[in-house]
Amino acid sequence: NAGVTQTPKFQVLKTGQSMTLQCAQDMNHNSMYWYRQDPGMGLRLIYYSASEGTTDKGEVPNGYNVSRLNKREFSLRLESAAPSQTSVYFCASSAPGHTDTQYFGPGTRLTVL
């Protein structure tokens, strides 16, 4: 099993460009999450999807959109990138149940110039 995979690993964008970060999991998890991690701050939730067909805003959703394409895949789109979106982005997934353990992808380092 690959667990949670993310593409790309690194990306440089110019202000105003758009891009989609891809995430896929092969653990049959219902819930998937997108986080951003910035220096001096904890992981912050951008969007999450509790199950296929549903998405909800997290703590910092502005400037982002998501699509839960199917149970495996959850993508994050930046429509018009801004320098404030320079960050490391992590996708995670979890199965419903008492442990709530989240499994993280390797991260995408995004720089917006």
Next chain:
Amino acid sequence: KNEVEQSPQNLTAQEGEFITINCSYSVGISALHWLQQHPGGGIVSLFMLSSGKKKHGRLIATINIQEKHSSLHITASHPRDSAVYICAVRGEETSGSRLTFGEGTQLTVNP
């Protein structure tokens, strides 16, 4: 004030030392997680606690629900323990498995 606060922010130790990282939170919780972020960036879950104490190898995690406090201990520390340790909580009122994260504690263990 953040809902989840960790201390210290940075910790440097010598190999073999006993290490303690603390986590305090301000809301009622249903679970607390400790995670490790490797120098390469990958994040893995170490423990999930709702009460008491858990042990895995040289790692011990404890939680005091009444005091809203958890500690992560590392015995006989080793340079390979160098990483960022992150505390996260699931609030009682939180839907699904959403977590709130602390800023992390950067641990460096020198040989």
